[in-house]
Amino acid sequence: MGATFDDLGVSGGLPLEQRPGLLAALDALGRGDVLLIAKRDRLGRSVLNVALVERLVERKGARIVSAAGEGSDNDDPTSRLMRQIIDAFAEYERQVIRSRTRNALAAKKRRNERIGSVPLGCQLAPDGKTLLPEPTEQRVLDVLFELRGAGWTLRAIADELNRRGFTTRKGGRWWGSYIWLQLRRREDEENTNGRS
Known part of the structure; x- marks a missing residue:
């Protein structure tokens, strides 16, 4: 050999x-x-x-x-x-x-069970499978999507979230790349739900 x-x-x-x-x-x-x-x-x-x-x-x-x-x-x-x-x-x-x-x-x-990591805006239910809304993170996402809908840039949204005192799940600052990930996740969800 x-x-x-x-x-x-x-x-x-x-x-x-x-x-x-x-x-x-x-x-x-x-x-x-x-x-x-x-x-x-x-x-x-x-x-x-x-x-x-x-x-x-x-x-x-x-x-x-x-x-x-x-x-x-x-x-x-x-x-x-x-x-x-x-x-x-x-x-x-x-x-x-x-x-x-x-x-x-x-x-x-369809059963609203976790696939991979727990997404921002959600928390794991006591059963360890199902996702439930996480109210604080949901408020952050509401602001994020509202600002993007008003035409704000990724960087401007990150700056505004930081100015308002919102932190990421790990307690860090917001960055444009993280904003983009959240927007992409929402877009993917809408595309998936639109096909179902």
Whole structure:
């Protein structure tokens, strides 16, 4: 074995340019070399990306071998078909996982349950799941959105909130970038609710 490459913590569904370990492995290949992989879906979770990797490996005069078998030991028509079916199932599985995740998050949102960190203007209910309004932060948000609606700039809004003595959740000063995050969150909520 010549060298070991990995993409720890990197999704196989990402484009090749975002897979540094795979790119390094491809770059290191020479004529007659073998790219040994644990399973075919480690090459990628997109039929197009896997086909591109195969083409790059072929051009270098190397070949791909899967430790799990998966039709990589031969280049006959049946083995090629088997590889393409495995690649298609890997892409399908990725899409199913993505769909289930999206649906689960949408269901949590409909139940007004927390997704990620507790947003400004909310507090966690005693059940540890549900979000409830946080009155002080809601007042700050009301002022923020009112000023933005009146055409104030992000910096002017931050300055005004600071002037009025409002602090961020952590007790800090307001900055334009934090104002922008709150506006973006509101816009995302409106877009999501508009689609439901």
